[in-house]
Amino acid sequence: MQLNVGCQILFESHDQTPVILMLRPRSGSGQWIMREEYQLSPHVPVVEYADGYGNLCQRITIPQGAFQVRTSAVVDAPDKIDVEPNAHFVPVPELPDSVLQFILPSRYCEADRLGDLALEIAGNANPGYEQVEAIRQWIQQNIEYAYGTSNASTSAVETADRRVGVCRDFTHLGIALCRSLNIPTRMVVGYLYELKPMDLHAWFEAYVGDRWYTFDATQEQPRGNRVTIAYGRDAADVALVTQFAAMDLVEMQVWVTPAG
Known part of the structure; x- marks a missing residue:
């Protein structure tokens, strides 16, 4: 199924705050990114890199005050996940x-x-x-x-x-x-x-x-129709927002709907 996915996050920063975001899905096994938008308000410079697991990370500095991140994508994702009860243990x-x-x-x-x-x-x-x-x-x-x-x-x-x-x-x-x-x-x-x-x-x-x-x-x-954003050993590796100073999460909206 082709899916519209995205999230909108509103922050309130007490001062300039360095942040690492991990909000961009990437094409790979089981999904294809057909279209994507990434909006920052107010706009700030962005440096993107891939971490050790291949996840796409965005480095920004959030200014003092209200700051909004909105990401959206149209993704082709499989309706079912593979199930294989006979898949063997690998020594x-x-x-x-x-x-x-x-x-x-x-x-x-x-x-x-x-x-x-x-x-x-x-x-x-x-x-x-x-x-x-x-x-x-x-x-x-x-x-x-x-x-x-x-x-x-x-x-x-x-x-x-x-x-x-x-x-x-x-x-x-x-x-x-x-x-x-x-x-x-x-x-x-x-x-x-x-x-x-x-x-x-x-x-x-x-x-x-x-x-x-x-x-x-x-x-x-x-259940299928999943869109992966990030992989890691545990939550320490896949934090969608990592901040390095005081900042409040004011509101977050998430949506997943059929495309078209």
């Missing part, structure tokens, strides 16, 4: 070099502390895709989705203990559990068509059967 010696970093513990995904829980959940499943799907299903069925129950510092271990969170927390827990089984897993942020309530979204991808597969623990069934 660590056979993993590509670029994938190895995604089996290590990271700031919000303490894989070294969740091995027992991962075995309890997926120990009887066939190694590979079936284990990841068992973990995804367990999170979807056992973790309550509720706003205001976590914050920017909440980690996978805390979510496993509290059994409540939002998409970011569901994703961190899924990543940590999969990595504890030596399955490379990475975080994805972006847009999901017909997400309720509409917002920017997070899910994870696991490397099994020699490729990445999509898993979303917030959804009961596999």
Whole structure:
């Protein structure tokens, strides 16, 4: 499906504030950017670069006062995600070099502390895709989705203990559990068509059967029509806005609609 996606964010800055934005989707596996607009008001100089994961980042300095960012794109995205229960576990010696970093513990995904829980959940499943799907299903069925129950510092271990969170927390827990089984897993942020309530979204991808597969623990069934903005080890790598001085988020709107 061709999708109109975008967001509009209004900030109030107390002083000149250096900021890194990560709001531009890029063409790649599973999506094609057909048209794009990126508006800053008031306009300021922009320096763009690609980070270590290939994400497009924009460096700006926000002036004091009100500042608005509006991004929009028309994206051709697949209606379905690939599902392959027979995708096998890839032994660590056979993993590509670029994938190895995604089996290590990271700031919000303490894989070294969740091995027992991962075995309890997926120990009887066939190694590979079936284990990841068992973990995804367990999170979807056992973790309550509720706003205001976590914050920017909440980690996978805390979510496993509290059994409540939002998409970011569901994703961190899924990543940590999969990595504890030596399955490379990475975080994805972006847009999901017909997400309720509409917002920017997070899910994870696991490397099994020699490729990445999509898993979303917030959804009961596999769903396509996703637009990826960024990949990383966890939320520390995929922050859509990183500020280096005091600044308030006043308002944010997100939309995903059929194009045309």
